[in-house]
Amino acid sequence: MDPIANIGQQFAAHNYKLTPQREAIVKVLLDNEEEHLSVEDVYMRxxxxxxxxxLATxxxxxxxxxxxxxxxKMNFGDGVARYDLRGTDHAHMHHHLICNVCGRLEEIKDDWLLDLERRLEREYGFNVTDHRLDFKGTFNTCKRHGCKGDRKDKAVS
Known part of the structure; x- marks a missing residue:
C-alpha cells in the first residue's frame, strides 16, 4: 500500500484529516527517511x-x-528533538548506534529483542507493546582515524 494512503487511513481512524500541509510534512519525512530530521529541518524542506x-504548524x-x-520523537544526546518514521514492516521502533566522537548514527533494522520480549511475558506476565534501544559508543574508524564529526545516518540490517 502507498505510504501516504496508509498514513491517511491512520489519520481517518482517529478522526483527523490529512490536509495538504500535513501531507507535505509526511512527504518530507518519507523523502528523507534515512535522516533523523528536526522540526527546523522539516520546516526548511x-x-x-x-x-x-x-514553524508552529x-x-x-x-x-x-x-x-x-x-x-x-527521539533525542540522541545533542539536545535536539528529531523525528523518525516508524516502519510498517516492524512491530517496534528500530534501534540506533550513536558515535560519541563524530555523532554518526546508524540504524539497526533487525529486532534483536523478540526473545527477551517473550521471556518478559512468560516470566513476568508483561506484554511488551514497544521498545527502543540506543547504543552509545565509538566506531572503530573514529578510534583509528580521528573522525572530524561528519555526521551521517545509515541503516544497518
Whole structure:
C-alpha cells in the first residue's frame, strides 16, 4: 500500500484529516527517511512548497504524528528533538548506534529483542507493546582515524 494512503487511513481512524500541509510534512519525512530530521529541518524542506506554513504548524503536525505512532520523537544526546518514521514492516521502533566522537548514527533494522520480549511475558506476565534501544559508543574508524564529526545516518540490517 502507498505510504501516504496508509498514513491517511491512520489519520481517518482517529478522526483527523490529512490536509495538504500535513501531507507535505509526511512527504518530507518519507523523502528523507534515512535522516533523523528536526522540526527546523522539516520546516526548511516543506516551506518551498508551502511558503505560508509556519514553524508552529510543523511542530504541531509532528507531535500529532507522534501521538498517532506514525513517527517517533527521539533525542540522541545533542539536545535536539528529531523525528523518525516508524516502519510498517516492524512491530517496534528500530534501534540506533550513536558515535560519541563524530555523532554518526546508524540504524539497526533487525529486532534483536523478540526473545527477551517473550521471556518478559512468560516470566513476568508483561506484554511488551514497544521498545527502543540506543547504543552509545565509538566506531572503530573514529578510534583509528580521528573522525572530524561528519555526521551521517545509515541503516544497518
Amino acid at each position: 516543506v516551506k518551498n512548497s508551502y511558503p505560508h506554513l509556519g 510543523v511542530y504541531r503536525t509532528l507531535e500529532l504524528l507522534c501521538e498517532l505512532h506514525i513517527v517517533e
